[in-house]
Amino acid sequence: MASRTHDPAAKPAWTPSARKPPLSSRMMRAIWRGLPEKRYDVGWEPGVEVPAADGSPLVTDHYFPRTDTDGDFPTLVVRSPYGRGLPWSPQYGMLFAEQGFHVILQSCRGTGGSGGAFDLWRNEAADGQATVAWLRQQPWFNGTLGTIGPSYLGYVQWALALDPPRELKAMVVQVGLHDPYALFYADGALRLEQALLVGLGMTYQHRGIMPVAKATLRLQRRMRDIVTARPLRGAYASALGDVPWLDDVMTHPDAGDPYWDGASLARAAEGLSVPTSLVSGWHDALADQTLEQYARLREAGCDTALLVGPWTHTSAMQQGWPEVFAESLAWLRSYLCDDPSEMRPTRVRVHVGGDDTWRDLDDWPSLPPVSTSWVPTPNGHLDQRVLTAPTDGAGSAPLASVRYDPADPTPSIGGPLLSRTAGARDNSALEGREDVLTFTSSPLAEAVDVLGPVSARLSVSTDTGYADVFSRLCDVDAQGRSTNVCDGLAQVETVGEGPSEVTVPMSSTAYRFPAGHRIRWQISGGAHPRYARNPGTGKSAVEAVDFTAIRITLHDGSVLELPDGSRTG
Template structure:
């Protein structure tokens, strides 16, 4: 670490006797490599009380550069406490770079008053915090926001009615639609729900309690996710009932009145605040980030997008040097009038398979939609079928559900994985193309059109794109799930979005399309009866049949236009 800056001994004239940032934050900061050198020593005012609109005390820590002069302010509001890792990643690091950082615990968490209620209070509490900021002698009238996951949601909540001081936002692996975090086409994203419940319930209580709770959930995960019924089964793993978790698990319909006001799509449709978006290809919120980017661009808002080879967690771990550099450059450009760190293009993506970064003018780039079709013998071909005949079938048994493997998860098993053991199961179909004569770049949204039937009329369909190397290793690239609701055995056409990718299939590799009827416990088991997966106590096996008039559509990179 470089020697202290010359201004390190100086304290701003307004500052009370404030100590150094917490030792835990300084120790964590010392473990990071590849970060920019600090510009200032940081000071710390812990435990400030900010009154919410209803008077509830919102506990807040203030980090600041120990130097003379005016500095812009960053607001970071979190339901996960104000300790590690947030104290180091946002409080300490950004104060060292010349920002006041206001790190606040959302109501009902981290010692703040009131009761936490997922999403419902964030807009009002954010506005109240900005009102408090205006009264602080160190606030110079220039405000930015930054943060990941739910810390991104609170930024969108503030942007519902953006204060005039708000000049920049940095949303890292960020949420704007809680319903989509918990449900996909009526299917409960079970593992997401449990991990979010764990974080919201325990992380703000400190590192040790959170780790104990995480270990308890890991030990009891199978028992909880296979309980009949699912409703309430999580309590033994999470240490008690979590009322908001019961609510989100039992309201699968996005149009239900319960979700009214939850999805913050409106701010991005009219926002004028320059906004940087950061995500990873295996982030559980990657599709939400792409939706945010699309709305901001259509609104004419200045926007940047960074997509790395990360999961939700690894973006803030292995990817932290890139994420921090991107965030800092955006904040300096728009809060400090220093655009020197900005790149020349709006979009930068990491291309899997090629293991290289690529700068683009927009997302998605121009592409040629190319279809691949399943054929007898597990082949994947470019030749379209001439009929609509049954092609292959398998039996899905909820008592032995097809397991989830890798992909966009919140757990440590997320990301690219070797799928060969999964694909050896009798309840998984694979269709594989011939070895490629030359590299194929796939950039953009991937989708599948399936002609499929289920003998009970009720089943889920999980579809995945994989890259098979010459040694036979099959690695997941992107995937998607949809629900079949025919009420009978007649085939139905189901179009499934499979997220998006930037991936190079190298020469000699093969493109594989994987199809099954679930990915448990990523998604709750479909009982096969049409009953709610949360309340079902009876599960029946389902025979799923794929028909020839199905297709996998890939966006082949068409190159410069």
């Protein structure tokens, strides 16, 4: 770890720039509501060059509070591969500077005018350390440092936390990433739509509004042709151009492949002592990663907080921004400014879907989870019952079957996506398809609370030996509208004639099924284009040209496990 060398007397005097932040940022700032009053006017020093670990210039904008007296303000580092303009300039540069922070908004290597070549995840630790080394030489740096940012801007924080500088006193990771493999794959199945959208953002967003807008429209127009191409590999080039790292991602589906060595930064949280605030949404594409981060930090004894709202990956930073900003600001003031006055009293705050309330908890899950078992029946019912060990021959009787045709794949609707179609959606049309199985409870006599990780244990067989199984929990209201709550996908390889056992993690939730509603378990062979189509042949989904329709049979012994949310301590 580099030593801290903060000696203001040894540094040259600093003459603050008189420039105001960009007009576009000031205009966006003016439209936000529900935010605290600003404490300071904001100054702006654009285009500062900070040397990267290899000497490449990292273009950096410096936002700071303007004051007539010598201010002593902590510093926030925000490193981004998405440019330094909208929305980052007003959302982080301006808002936090006007609350009393120096803010360093920096373009990652090879993006936004910074030198060198962008290489997904491989340079962030070294370049983060180089940025801190540069900060130590700045006359306005008071030796107190925090980090903040969403998505990949969270990944660069974990990269710095691998070897945290002594000055690092707080982190705020919002809808953040720590494991690129899990961003792109679920149990070896390619998260196709997500991969394309990440490719779009990484390639074009740092170039400015018009280039990314044109690329977005181009991808939208060509999306169907791209996701149905045979083979799938390289089809994205018609919309995104040549993106070598994306081709690498799509052709390395095995988590154990050396390609992914060092990509996951899970180890950063395992021994961390830097107080860390985590923010996510129940329909955030990275919600599972946030909950994993929280569990590791708690295991390490790190001071941490968790906020999970009714948000998607993007809406957390838009509609949810007043809550997210207040949470983040309170955390930073507490640990960087020694002002805990705005901190909430509990470690965890989650939004409970179904009745649109918030619940404050001491931990997540609030108690060791106890699950209730919901069992499908041959007539399409879903019954809550106590399972006993099967007798000889039990557990193999078929309950229902469905035919999945990769040439006409089961479509994806809503859920934890990066796109604007994410979130809770009406599943009625989807459930009317012949390639979707549903099992539905009777109307509930009283409300059922689900709080914690949801999973399915399936006993399945296939006629080709290869399949995916998509499992979804839904809430059916009194009018028959079926709304998705949480879901997951797992790959299945069956051996012999008997069924195979597979567990499908279905993420976590905080949800109340009101009295009179029904609980529905939805099962299908995929969700396209959210996931690449399983060709049914055992061949790579990216390279496959020939497809085979798959008969998937669900057998007795399959169970939907729902964590009991009535026990909150």
